[in-house]
Amino acid sequence: MLKLQESLSLTHKIYRADQVREHERVAAEASGCDMYSLMARAGAAVFNQCQLLIPNTENFLILVGQGNNAGDGYVAAMHAKNVGKNVYLCAVEPERVLTGDAGRAQQAYLDAGGKVEHFSKALLDKADIVIDALLGTGITTAIRNEFADIIDAVNEAEVPVVSIDVPSGLDANTGESKGRCIQADVTVTLVGIKPGLTTGAGKQSCGKLVYDDLGIGKAFMERARSHASLLSLSMFTGMGPRDVHSHKGDYGRLLCIGGNRGTPGAIRLSAEAAMRTGAGLVKVFAHEQSRIQVSAGCPELMVTNESLDEALAWCTTVVLGPGLGQDEWAKEIFERTMSYCEGAHKPMVLDADALNLLSHSSVSYNVSECLITPHAGEAARLLGVSVDEIESDRFNCARQLAQKYHATCVLKGAGSVVDTERHAYVCQHGNPGMATAGMGDVLTGILGALLAQGIDQDLACKYGVSLHAKAGDCVAEQFGERGMMASDLFHYIRMLINGKR
Structure with a gap:
């Protein structure tokens, strides 16, 4: 456990x-x-x-x-x-x-x-x-x-x-x-x-x-x-062995929503990261013009662009935002998903364009069962300040975000800060090679998978951030920092979550 x-x-x-x-x-x-x-x-x-x-x-x-x-x-x-x-x-x-x-x-x-x-x-x-x-x-x-x-x-x-x-x-x-x-x-x-x-x-x-x-x-x-605590993967006991008499439904049903026209890669990275983190079933809801790109080469993924309400009713946890965009299609999907999950009390991970749409939303959503994962730019939009103001006091800004939305917040960056409203944690892992496209989408998928498997949101957040950053360090140690790709982490995520270090 x-x-x-x-x-x-x-x-x-x-x-x-x-x-x-x-x-x-x-x-x-x-x-x-x-x-x-x-x-x-x-x-x-x-x-x-x-x-x-x-x-x-x-x-x-x-x-x-x-x-x-x-x-x-x-x-x-x-x-x-x-x-x-x-x-x-x-x-x-x-x-x-x-x-x-x-x-x-x-x-x-x-x-x-x-x-x-x-x-x-x-x-x-x-x-x-x-x-x-x-x-x-x-x-x-x-x-x-x-x-x-x-x-x-x-x-x-x-x-x-x-x-x-x-x-x-x-x-x-x-x-x-x-x-x-x-x-x-x-x-x-x-x-x-x-x-x-x-x-x-x-x-x-x-x-x-x-x-x-x-x-x-x-x-x-x-x-x-x-004032805060440092996090490393060695501080966690690990997920433990699975029950012999278990099936895929025991490990969660995760719905990943995003992948607007022309941006299928982000939601694909999130979905595949979720599978490598142990989610039992992963379904992607994407724009109709992104379906083929999202599903290509990964037959384990379910992909749809129809019946959002049915997909939301099916899942136990939602990832919302990677590649979502901010056009009319994105706004409609965002509003329907937020309203449904708020009413159904389904845990969510909000990232990328979901955070941008949240910052502009005239509706005040209750996201207390959410993880929010902004980088400095997204955090600035959510708080209505400049990026420089975010970077000048990352601990304070992470706390403000957690308090504003009553959500567990991950302020990404060098030394990612996790704030639970009660205490702050800083990840000791990570390296500059991870400053590349798609890394945040991989983290989002990891967090969604952990929530889908029934892990408490604060614990899932602390463990997921540590797992993601440590996987990046494993890639850098073996191959170097330059040229690292987000998908390079998948192999090491699987190894680390199974206790093979």
Whole structure:
């Protein structure tokens, strides 16, 4: 039986930056550690990651700002200096004396003979590795020009970068760049994983994400409630064996509606993905001019363009939207399907043009038994905002969509966000090769098949998103990312859903 075994480990929990700031001192004290000792642990963790990234590196460039993030940078510089590395430490204001624990770390570095210099391209050219300690998690406004100039220079150089806690210039909570943002190779995030590092542009900017609880994780977790959770396929028990005495009707009857004139491919991908995910019976309702293309080469599919009401009465679950279009035929099909399913309380997956038609609809449909799967453009239309506004705070927008429609929402993209109105989840799987036509249609078919097999909509959504993204990773691992096609996933969907990993 399919279950999600949610991890109790901090490695799968996400916390806002303000939560970390609020609770880390008390958690450190409860763990027998003061804040300066915590800073010392942070600096050591960062230096160790540098050694792992490029062993035997000799020339370290450490860039520091003015807060506690800078203190971590000074400690990392000390570790490099103590083992005989060439250390160049640059500050935006070299003469500035820091205060608090960061000031203590700064003074220790100076007492050990360290120098603090102005940033220069010449020093960057000498570096084998850069430690980014310019700006931490407290940034909420556009960064100043002096920081922007340094960030630009680092991003243009071909030097590996390790960022402390968050890439400088990135909003730790939303993943939005505040004008400029370091593009790190590794980000060592501390105490709690920040949401902005897990999805959208923030996932790109942080590079490889390394988490370190600095030895206070247990105490921190007892005091802070997670903002969201990370999902991976390994967290699910799997579908389990089928009963020996069973038949196709036991595994659901799925109706996939779409495939307008000239666009048969999307609904075909959804339907075939549903079959590979184990749906017992799959029927496609498509435009009469798309019937032959949808059914070609797949005799297991039932295809019709007649008697929509009969097809709706036959099915247990509906997929609506792939290739549907927005012409008069599409609008009529959309309105009839939505009204029927609302009255019959049939679970649905709404995707693609169904979402576009929903955003323009003057009728307020109750879609509480639905999964909605928008990409950023569709989400923008549903919320009446710009795509940039969606991408600037993906967690908040996914929650708004779930609340607006009382539906489970998948906001697709790098680090797809699943929001159930009560909690948010982020998929750890997926890769850029999946940015190609038809991938969303395959996901829609997977979700429809899981619902048709009687799986709870929230669980189906979390599992389906993880299964889809992991299948994409399997394709990329074997063949590479470029040239991936949506139909390439079918083989791996079948393998993964049967527990063959």
